[in-house]
Amino acid sequence: MFAALKTHAWAYPALEVVHIVGIALLLGNLVLLELRVFGRGAALPVKDLARLSLSLALCGFALAAASGLLMFATQPAELLSNRAFTLKMLLLMLAGCNAAWFHGRGSLTRLDALARAQMLASTVVWLAVVACGRWIAYL
16 A cells, blocks of 8 residues: 555545545634634534534544555655654644543533633644644655
């Protein structure tokens, strides 16, 4: 499979498209939920919106993670020595810790100032992940 990613001209770009679609599903749905946490769309029940948006965000994460692992497998040594890649991996861990904290403390039911700060931090971190992902090609 890894050989196909290196030998077929369309394989790696197609994998990049899958990665981008995953990121779009993830980030788009997190921003949608963040807008609701900040009071936009108040007529929408938070729990119902969260159930939908978080399930789509998880599908996006699964797509991005699977495609990212395949892309990593094609050039691990180069990526491990790339500062943007290293920063991206650290930011992914930070995003995961923030999500665990958010859900662990029941922030969706509280919708307090800390919940809003966690959502804002999540979006900023994910945008930084995307930026680092783009910088990988240039460092």
